[in-house]
Amino acid sequence: MSGGLFRSPPPRRALDPGVAMAALPMPVLALDAHDRFVFVNHAAEYFFGISAGQLGGLAIGDLVRPGHPLFGLIAEVRQGNLIVVQHDLAFEGPRLAREGISVQGAPLPEIADGVLLVLQDTSAARALDRQLTFRKAAQNVTNMAAMLAHEVKNPLSGIRGAAQLLEASVAEADRELTVLIRDEADRIRTLVDRMEVFGEKPSERGAVNIHRVLEHVRRLAQSGFASSVRFVETYDPSLPPVLGNRDQLVQAVLNLVKNAAEALTEAAMAGAEITLITAYRHGMRLATPGGEQRAHVPLMVAVRDNGPGIPDGITQNLFDPFITSKAAGSGLGLALVAKIVADHGGLIEMESRPGRTEFRLFLPMANDDSAPAR
Ligand SMILES: Nc1ncnc2c1ncn2[C@@H]1O[C@H](COP(=O)(O)OP(=O)(O)OP(=O)(O)O)[C@@H](O)[C@H]1O
Numbered sequence: 001m002s003g004g005l006f007r008s009p010p011p012r013r014a015l016d017p018g019v020a021m022a023a024l025p026m027p028v029l030a031l032d033a034h035d036r037f038v039f040v041n042h043a044a045e046y047f048f049g050i051s052a053g054q055l056g057g058l059a060i061g062d063l064v065r066p067g068h069p070l071f072g073l074i075a076e077v078r079q080g081n082l083i084v085v086q087h088d089l090a091f092e093g094p095r096l097a098r099e100g101i102s103v104q105g106a107p108l109p110e111i112a113d114g115v116l117l118v119l120q121d122t123s124a125a126r127a128l129d130r131q132l133t134f135r136k137a138a139q140n141v142t143n144m145a146a147m148l149a150h151e152v153k154n155p156l157s158g159i160r161g162a163a164q165l166l167e168a169s170v171a172e173a174d175r176e177l178t179v180l181i182r183d184e185a186d187r188i189r190t191l192v193d194r195m196e197v198f199g200e201k202p203s204e205r206g207a208v209n210i211h212r213v214l215e216h217v218r219r220l221a222q223s224g225f226a227s228s229v230r231f232v233e234t235y236d237p238s239l240p241p242v243l244g245n246r247d248q249l250v251q252a253v254l255n256l257v258k259n260a261a262e263a264l265t266e267a268a269m270a271g272a273e274i275t276l277i278t279a280y281r282h283g284m285r286l287a288t289p290g291g292e293q294r295a296h297v298p299l300m301v302a303v304r305d306n307g308p309g310i311p312d313g314i315t316q317n318l319f320d321p322f323i324t325s326k327a328a329g330s331g332l333g334l335a336l337v338a339k340i341v342a343d344h345g346g347l348i349e350m351e352s353r354p355g356r357t358e359f360r361l362f363l364p365m366a367n368d369d370s371a372p373a374r
């Protein structure tokens, strides 16, 4: 055998590397010594929201704000003639708003001072990680709810009934105690009823107009708990209907809006604002744990507030039941959101820092042939 590493014959028609590069799912761009674009692939066009033709005459500085860490990275690549990686960069501009982007820069030997940049959206990987966490949380709650409802309800109605009987016969001075027993039994009953929702099987799903859901929640909120908060709506009007259960989706969004309003009210800050967002996220397709199929969940519904952010120390278990920072909170709101979104085959992303907290739900489309049957 003549030299060479391959035992099998090489592919008959070699692939043009340019074609492969163009098809790469992550944005790839090459810059010349003056930071002008000399190559962009399709994913980069999509990322910057601009076509390759338009990018031809532009430099990276036309799209990314001055002082952005990307320029430091590019300078480092040129100076050291080495590969430089930076994680968790945010890109904001008139046409783009992305966070959690990792950038790798490498020298381009063919072009003097040329730099090749590869961008990677790590938020999807992190979302998958979180998806596993919140699915587990939803499962925990479901099991616990069934157990609680079963074990607590019967003896509780016995206790309540007995207290009521006693009430009629005890001395006036002791009546206060029997009333206390009755009221506390009622309080537990309410909690158990709230928990019982978790044990329910996923209900009927159909085509739901998510904008009507958001409108409904906004009206509820503005006429009640969020009357002092300004609402901003950033909708994609062409968004197709969600495959879901309308009442459950109302419940999920309401819980998110309620949390946002509570965070804003507690902080008592001026300019309190809740933004409701819908968007189509192309390529939001995630493998479900243990599943063969990939769920196509491109419809994004987000609730953002400009409050103080999630308190330190609870983000890890945020979707678990009974996790709360509020004196009167039961910590069931987000657990229920997790359960509803899991029942819909969707996923949740959460991002929080002071001044900006955003919960994003990704949901399947109605009439989507590629959506797994559930
Ligand atoms: N938008 C937000 N901004 C700041 N903190 C938040 C936000 N959303 C949730 N949290 C934090 O997450 C915790 C859990 O929220 P969750 O809705 O599960 O329970 P809760 O609001 O405390 O009680 P419940 O919803 O049962 O009344 C909250 O106590 C709060 O600390």
Ligand SMILES: [Mg+2]
Pocket (backbone or CB within 6 Å): 255, 258, 259, 332, 333, 334
């Ligand atoms: Mg809540």
